Amino acid sequence: MRDLENTTLTSKEEAARQYIFIEKAKEYVAKKEQEMGRKLTFCVQTFGCQMNARDSEKLVGILEQVGYVEVEDEHADFVIYNTCTVRENANNKVYGRLGYLSNYKKKNPHMMIALCGCMMQEPTVVETIRKKYKFVNLVFGTHNIYKFAELLCNTLESDSQIIDIWEDTDKIVEDLPIKRKFSFKSGVNIMFGCNNFCSYCIVPYVRGRERSRQPQDIIREIENLVADGVCEIMLLGQNVNSYGKNLENPMTFAELLREINKIEGLKRIRFMTSHPKDLSDELIYAMRDCEKVCRHMHLPLQSGSSRILKEMNRHYDKEQYLAIVDKLRKEIPDIALTTDIIVGFPGETEEDFLETLDVVQRVEYDSAFTFIYSKRTGTPAAAMENQVPEAEVKCHFDRLLREVQEISTKKSMALEGKTMPVLVEEMNEHDASLVTGRLDNNSVVHFPGTEDMIGNIYQVKLEECKGFYYIGKVVDHE
Ligand code: SAH
Numbered sequence: 001m002r003d004l005e006n007t008t009l010t011s012k013e014e015a016a017r018q019y020i021f022i023e024k025a026k027e028y029v030a031k032k033e034q035e036m037g038r039k040l041t042f043c044v045q046t047f048g049c050q051m052n053a054r055d056s057e058k059l060v061g062i063l064e065q066v067g068y069v070e071v072e073d074e075h076a077d078f079v080i081y082n083t084c085t086v087r088e089n090a091n092n093k094v095y096g097r098l099g100y101l102s103n104y105k106k107k108n109p110h111m112m113i114a115l116c117g118c119m120m121q122e123p124t125v126v127e128t129i130r131k132k133y134k135f136v137n138l139v140f141g142t143h144n145i146y147k148f149a150e151l152l153c154n155t156l157e158s159d160s161q162i163i164d165i166w167e168d169t170d171k172i173v174e175d176l177p178i179k180r181k182f183s184f185k186s187g188v189n190i191m192f193g194c195n196n197f198c199s200y201c202i203v204p205y206v207r208g209r210e211r212s213r214q215p216q217d218i219i220r221e222i223e224n225l226v227a228d229g230v231c232e233i234m235l236l237g238q239n240v241n242s243y244g245k246n247l248e249n250p251m252t253f254a255e256l257l258r259e260i261n262k263i264e265g266l267k268r269i270r271f272m273t274s275h276p277k278d279l280s281d282e283l284i285y286a287m288r289d290c291e292k293v294c295r296h297m298h299l300p301l302q303s304g305s306s307r308i309l310k311e312m313n314r315h316y317d318k319e320q321y322l323a324i325v326d327k328l329r330k331e332i333p334d335i336a337l338t339t340d341i342i343v344g345f346p347g348e349t350e351e352d353f354l355e356t357l358d359v360v361q362r363v364e365y366d367s368a369f370t371f372i373y374s375k376r377t378g379t380p381a382a383a384m385e386n387q388v389p390e391a392e393v394k395c396h397f398d399r400l401l402r403e404v405q406e407i408s409t410k411k412s413m414a415l416e417g418k419t420m421p422v423l424v425e426e427m428n429e430h431d432a433s434l435v436t437g438r439l440d441n442n443s444v445v446h447f448p449g450t451e452d453m454i455g456n457i458y459q460v461k462l463e464e465c466k467g468f469y470y471i472g473k474v475v476d477h478e
């Protein structure tokens with residue numbers, strides 16, 4: 001169902017074309033407003049990762065531009081679910097919520113519902129929506145999100161369900177409206193898609209092949225964000241370490257980091273996610289040298305068993321992973337490490353699980369996301385025999401979680417009494433005499449302060465660790 005007519009447009013021409021639809025949508029919305037005697041409202045619910053969160057900001061940007069007003073919950077004129085499909089329970093959540101929305105729509109027939117995001121890239125999902133969820137007005141995918149203004153116009157004009165899904169795209173359309181959730185921090189896409197095909201993972205199928213943005217476009221975006229009050233950015237990609245490989249003038253992620261580090265007014269740079277197989281020494285040195293890059297690395301382990309890692313198609317083994325951790329700690333001794341771990345991959349034995357526990361104990365992660373393996377139809381792992389019985393997986397999962405939590409508590413307690421840089425993000429929600437900020441490792445710190453401190457970094461003594469957050473006191477301004 002690809003819109004062949006438009007694939008010949010350049011990215012710039014496509015953006016200009018979308019602005020025409022924004023103007024058109026504005027007229028529709030103004031007319032409806034008059035009919036109803038009030039503003040039209042919208043609600044975007046986001047599931048999944050930071051990529052989706054950033055995509056939702058693009059949807060919100062367009063909706064506000066055309067005259068919709070955002071509301072907190074789904075009692076709105078237009079509800080959009082930006083979906084995730086990385087694990088089965090992410091899908092179930094969306095179907096559950098749709099049931100609730102259908103009742104609401106029965107009472108408010110003028111309401112519009114749209115579904116987009118990763119789950120919509122699965123043909124079986126779209127078939128289900130087409131057959132069983134006829135009350136959904138619009139379905140689109142991850143590759144044509146830049147066409148949202150156009151799709152919105154079509155939906156406002158039509159009574160029937162509109163479905164527009166592309167299998168892939170090589171286009172990156174820049175410079176459309178975007179509305180940030182936070183005034184002081186922002187995600188910045190540096191690449192889209194994934195080429196790694198880890199055997200359990202559906203992301204490459206729903207996000208398409210790897211495409212890197214031009215460095216000058218990334219830098220210009222960050223400069224504009226800084227001019228607009230942003231002091232912290234999170235560079236986003238499924239595997240940032242392979243950034244730039246396919247650009248006409250190839251550039252490494254380490255080189256990009258060094259360029260971004262030069263941007264005046266920017267205070268902090270974070271990035272996500274690093275695949276261990278592509279983590280170069282050059283990147284470790286760039287992290288060490290660039291003062292704006294947070295001393296934090298999210299380095300998904302997935303499994304500590306070399307045998308399972310091979311089955312997962314991760315292209316590193318236990319020893320290589322531990323060697324990277326050693327190198328990181330040698331160059332950046334205070335670096336915080338976090339990770340993702342999957343329990344119950346097909347064929348995982350007690351022995352394999354113990355290897356994972358061993359890595360967890362040796363690395364001592366500051367925190368770790370632990371997931372129960374979820375079978376994703378179409379991935380190689382879904383076809384593997386010897387799927388692990390649920391009870392065994394649950395037992396391993398609980399043991400891992402206990403270990404991870406114990407270490408994480410120990411690590412946060414160990415920072416008590418230390419003085420560390422904190423970027424002030426906002427006034428404390430409950431106590432007007434306090435400000436709230438974050439450490440490099442993303443932990444929250446509350447300390448006495450005033451509004452003018454927002455957006456600045458202070459050396460703060462972490463006087464008391466309260467589990468997931470600290471109470472501190474300013475020692476020095478950086
Ligand atoms: N590109 C990132 C991960 C994106 S998905 C990376 O490679 O690190 C985020 C996490 O979800 C993964 O790290 C993995 O731990 C988990 N995950 C992905 N597919 C999964 C599945 N089928 N079942 C359970 N967890 C999964």
Ligand code: SF4
Nearest residue numbers: 194196197198201203
């Ligand atoms: Fe999935 Fe692997 Fe790509 Fe991460 S690197 S998105 S886990 S396929």
Ligand code: F3S
Nearest residue numbers: 048049084085086118
């Ligand atoms: Fe989910 Fe898509 Fe992100 S599947 S984890 S929202 S890339």
